[in-house]
Amino acid sequence: MSIGFYLAQPFAQHALLAATLVAVTGGLVSPFVVTRGMSFAVHGTAELAFTGAAAGLLVANNAVAGALVGSLVVAALIATLGSRPRERDSAIGAILAFGLGVGVLLLSYYHGFATAATNILFGNIFGVSGSQLLVLVGIGAAVAVVMGIWYRPLLFASIDPEVAEARGVPVHRLGLLFLLVLALTVTGAAQVVGTLLVLSLAITPAAAAQRLSANPLLVAALSVGFAVVAADGGLVASFEASNVKPSVFITAFSFAIYLLARLAGPALREKRGRRGQDERHGRRARAHLGPAQHAGPVTTRIDAEEGG
């Protein structure tokens, strides 16, 4: 059957809209995920959406609400236990393992139809309902507003926290805000399109984009572009080859873009924006010949001996 046939179907239109919304949202948060080294936080919150959904089913028979509330709990736990960058990944690992165990326990008490919870892990982009689309629109709008207001200080805090702090940027609070936005985004998207796609659309696009440019705005634009191309392209490709699931194509396209960017990166990014290479090489050479500059009084003595 042709692509045109599918595009006329409401389920396919919903899927395309959902994929585009998740791609734009993921593409927007992605540069900060990569710059702040929070890929594992994305992974952790995405998978723990399962636990939240199971809790939501058990308490209120509502997986979506459970996942969203659960994401706030997860964000708070990560912020509390992993406040220092070096310990963050191990804290997330610990929370993730325990959280998934809790999810399994909760699910064993739930006697209803548990697909809603397990769907969280794998998602079903062809089963997106109108109300789920609304959730995605809401998340996308919230992310766009947060980025519109706090983009600049968040960039400052992510790239240059010491100076940002001295300039009056609330570095710590912005970190919490971003973690919260990230958890909501990832969880909301995961319960609609599945964890796999969230990982593919919230991490990979900026990882590819920052290989190609060091201009932060261009990286953000490329990141959104790559995410949309991978998501919509993968979905349309799955119309053609309907025996293959769309997430296979979407993750494959995303990874292909990443590999191409890594191949093209050295030529595009690393040779750009510099005039007068020779001067730099000269300085490098001198730096290697020069005496150690670090340590106070005694190094001074070495300097003096060279002078004399």
Added chain:
Amino acid sequence: MRGGAAIELRGATLRVGHHLVWEGLDLDIAPGECLAVLGPNGAGKTSLLKVLLGLLPLSGGTAAIDGHPPARGSPSVGYVPQQRAFDRDLPIRGRDLVGLGLDGHRHGLPRTKARRVGQVIDAVGASSYASAPIGLLSGGEQQRLRIAQALVGDPRLLLCDEPLLSLDPSSQGEVVSVIDAYRRTHGATVVFVTHEINPVVGVIDRVLYVAGGRWAAGSAAEVMTSASLSRLYGSHIDVIEVHDRIVVVGGKDGDIHHLDLEHPDGHRDRPRHRGSADREPGP
């Protein structure tokens, strides 16, 4: 000088937990003055800058900048942090870093302020590489851009934390002259934290030496003496002049451990022996 001082410290005391960092610091720094803050690592040089930036409260005494208590984010204060190389993959260029120094604390999307940013990049001599990814630049180049970032808001007070660290001698000289040129043209006050007095000795007016909870302030000739440093360290220190360079020697080799405390980045330095070919590679 009282009342007209750019920085005024009165009985300033800092404790971290039970540890006394420094105590009873009394100092007036005049507008346009350049002060070098020297001392071993852990003596509280960086902490003094944090107090002046409004990031760290004093445990006792008072500090004032232009007659007001230090306030975080003050537009009249420029800050060059302790040098730490940027990651190679960081998606940012030098001109973006400088631009953030101008308005990174404000809400909203980045706006073009190319003219002001371009001017200050020119002024520090970084225009040939300001559009390259910052993580790919040499230590000296990154440092010039950091200084441009601190200067872009036309600060009246410039606080520099070890801006010469891990730079080769010619880059050190260039960085010092960029900072001094700004001070002279703008009448700015400069506080320069450093391990090494020699690269800055030609541009500083006074020295504040902190060690072992004690401090001494005055001209380099007054402070950098055997008597004054021996008192601060509480052990015998020789200060000698060789070819116009001030050389501080910590008595017996065994004392060097105490003097040669730590690198600011936390690695304990190996003791260096006279005449050994102990060299650190460049940045």
